[in-house]
Amino acid sequence: MSRLATTQLTRPEGIIDLSIGQPDASLLPTSIFDANNIDAPSLAYGAPAGDGRFREAMGHWLTEHCGTQVKGEALLITNGSSNAIDMICTRFSRAGDTVLVEEPTYFIALKQFTDHGLNVVPVAMDDNGLEPEALATAIEQYQPAFIYSIPSFHNPTGIDQPLPRRQQLVAIAKQHQCLLVADEVYPLLDYDKEPAAPLASLDADAPVLSIGTFSKILAPGLRLGWLQGSPDLIDQLSSSGLISSGGGLSPVTSALVRPLLINGHLSQHLAQLRHTLKERRDTLVNALHRHCGDRLQFNLPHGGYFLWAHTQADIDTQKLLPKAKAEGVGYLPGAACYTHTNKTNAMRLCFAFYDKEELALAGERLGAILN
Numbered sequence: 001m002s003r004l005a006t007t008q009l010t011r012p013e014g015i016i017d018l019s020i021g022q023p024d025a026s027l028l029p030t031s032i033f034d035a036n037n038i039d040a041p042s043l044a045y046g047a048p049a050g051d052g053r054f055r056e057a058m059g060h061w062l063t064e065h066c067g068t069q070v071k072g073e074a075l076l077i078t079n080g081s082s083n084a085i086d087m088i089c090t091r092f093s094r095a096g097d098t099v100l101v102e103e104p105t106y107f108i109a110l111k112q113f114t115d116h117g118l119n120v121v122p123v124a125m126d127d128n129g130l131e132p133e134a135l136a137t138a139i140e141q142y143q144p145a146f147i148y149s150i151p152s153f154h155n156p157t158g159i160d161q162p163l164p165r166r167q168q169l170v171a172i173a174k175q176h177q178c179l180l181v182a183d184e185v186y187p188l189l190d191y192d193k194e195p196a197a198p199l200a201s202l203d204a205d206a207p208v209l210s211i212g213t214f215s216k217i218l219a220p221g222l223r224l225g226w227l228q229g230s231p232d233l234i235d236q237l238s239s240s241g242l243i244s245s246g247g248g249l250s251p252v253t254s255a256l257v258r259p260l261l262i263n264g265h266l267s268q269h270l271a272q273l274r275h276t277l278k279e280r281r282d283t284l285v286n287a288l289h290r291h292c293g294d295r296l297q298f299n300l301p302h303g304g305y306f307l308w309a310h311t312q313a314d315i316d317t318q319k320l321l322p323k324a325k326a327e328g329v330g331y332l333p334g335a336a337c338y339t340h341t342n343k344t345n346a347m348r349l350c351f352a353f354y355d356k357e358e359l360a361l362a363g364e365r366l367g368a369i370l371n
Contacts, residue, residue, distance in 0.1 A: 016362040017330035018349040021155070021305055026355070027273060028219050032265040033256055042255035046248025048238040050077025050226075054254035058226060061261040062212075065188060065270075068197040076234050077249050078225040081185050081213040085109055085148075087227075088181055088209060089116040091237055093145035100138050100147045102130050104337035104346070106155045106183065109148060118145070122339045129154065129161035132168045139176045146179035152187035152196055153304025156337050156348035160302060163196070170199055174206035179233075182210045185225075186304040188217050188270060191278040200228040209233055214257065216305065217270055224253045274303075281307070283356040284349065287363020295370045305352040308334075311370065316344040320369065329365035 011017075042051070049055065055072035062070040078084040093099065095117030101110070103122030113120050121142055124134045130149050138144070149169065151161040161169075173180035182199035190196070198210035213225035227237065243249070260266040281300075284307060288296055298309040311317060318333040334346025351359055 012330075015325055015328050015330055016354055016358050016365070018351070018354070018362055019330050019332035020353040021332075021350045022220050022353060023216070023273075024353045024355070027276065027352070028221075029265075029269045032260055032269065034259065035256070037259050038252060038255045042251050044251070045246065046077075046251035046254075048243050048248050049073075049234060050075065050248040051251050051254045051258075054258045057258050057261040061266070062198075062228075065267070066195050066197050066201070068201040070198070070201060070228060073231065074200070074228050074234065076227040076229075076237050077254060078211075078213075078227055079223045079249050080215055080220075080225045081183060081211050082108065082112065083223070083249070084211045084213075084225055084227050085112050085181070085183070086116075087237055087240065087242070088146065088179075089113065089118065090242075091240055092179055093118055097145040098142045100135065100142065100144045101339070102149055102154070103339060103341070104156055104334065104343075105148070106150060107332070107336040109183065110337075110339065113148075120339050123147075125157070125159070127159065128165045129159050130165075130169060132165070132172060135169065136172050136176070139172070139178050144178060146181050147173065148181045148183065149199075150183045150186075151199060152184055153189065153301060153306075155183075155186070155304070156306050156332070156334070156346075157308040158299065158301030158304060158306055160190075160196075166196070166199055167202060170202045170206045170208055173208060174203060177207060180206070180208045182208060184210045185213045185216050189274055189277060189305070190303040191274055191281075192302050198228050200230075204230060207233065217273065218257070218260075218266060222250075222253050222257065224250050224257060277305070277352060280351040280354075280356055280359055284351045284359040284363055287360045288366065291364045291367025292370055293367075296366070305350050307349045307351065309347050309349060310334075311345045311347070313345055315370070317347045318344055324366070324369050327365050327369050329362050329369070331366075 055075045059070045059072035098119045099113050100123050102125050123138050124131045187195040200208045200210035210228040214222050296309050332348040
C-alpha cells in the first residue's frame with residue numbers, strides 16, 4: 001500500500017492540532033454531489049471568466065444570501081482563494097511593489113506576497129478592523145500596488161468589521177484610486193445574523209475586489225472560488241495569459257456545484273454547518289474558561305473558524321509549542337501572522353477540524369500546560 005498521503009484530512013496521531021484551518025471529514029457533504037451533472041460544455045475549455053451558467057447561478061445565490069445584488073458578469077471563477085490572491089499579485093503588482101496588510105493577518109497570504117517579491121507593510125488594526133487613518137497615511141507614504149484586508153471574521157483575530165468601517169475603507173480606496181482586495185471567505189459563516197454584503201458591492205466606482213471560496217462553506221478539495229469586482233477589473237484579470245492559454249478555470253467543478261446553488265442543497269448544508277461550528281466554538285470556549293481561567297485571554301468570535309487568544313505576557317507561544325505537542329495539543333503561534341514583531345504571546349485556535357469531545361479535551365490540555 002502506498003505511504004503517500006491521499007489528502008490533508010489525515011490527522012496527526014496523538015495530538016489535537018488546533019492549527020489546522022479546514023473542516024473535518026464529517027462536515028464534507030459527499031451525498032449532495034452528482035457527477036451526472038457534468039455535460040459536454042463542462043468538459044471543454046471554459047469561458048474566460050468562468051462558465052456563464054455557473055456565474056449566473058452564483059450571482060443569484062449571492063444576491064439571496066448577502067442582501068445585495070450580485071450580477072454574474074461581476075464574477076470571475078477561480079481555483080479557490082489562494083489562486084485568486086496569486087492572480088491579483090500577478091496582474092496588479094510587480095516585484096518590489098508594496099502591499100499594505102492588516103497586522104496580524106493571514107499567514108499564507110503573507111507567504112504569497114513574499115513569493116511575488118512584494119514589500120509587505122503592516123497597518124494597525126483596532127477592535128473594528130483595519131484603522132482608516134493609519135491606512136490613508138500608509139497609502140500616501142508608500143503608494144502601494146494594493147491593500148489586503150479580511151473584513152469578515154478576520155483570520156486570525158476573528159474581528160468582524162461593522163458596516164461603517166467597511167464603508168470607510170472603500171471610500172479611502174476610491175479617494176486614492178488604490179485597489180482594495182477584500183479576502184471574504186468567512187462572511188457566509190456568520191452564526192448570529194445575515195451575512196455582510198461583499199465590499200465590492202458597496203460602491204460600484206471604487207477599485208475593490210472581493211474574494212470568495214467554497215473551501216470553507218462546502219469542501220476545500222473542490223478548489224473552487226470567485227472574484228467579484230467591476231467590469232474593468234474582471235476584464236483585466238480574465239485577459240491574463242493564464243486564462244488566455246487554458247480558458248476559464250474549474251469548468252468541471254463548476255458543473256458539480258451549480259445544481260447545489262439552484263436546488264437549495266448548498267443553502268441547507270450551510271445552515272447546518274453554521275449550527276455545528278457555533279456548537280464547536282462554544283465547546284472550546286467553555287473548555288478554555290474552565291481549564292485556563294485568566295491565563296488565556298480572548299474575545300468571542302461570532303462566525304468563521306478561529307479563536308485568537310493571548311497568554312500571560314511573559315509566555316512565548318512559539319517556545320511553548322513543543323511542550324504543548326508533547327501534551328497532545330497544538331495551535332498556530334501568533335508570530336506567524338505578523339510581518340516583523342516581538343508579539344509572541346498569541347495563538348490561533350481552529351475549532352472546525354475536531355468534534356466537541358476532542359475540543360473539550362484540547363482545552364483541558366492547554367490548561368494543563370499553561371498551569
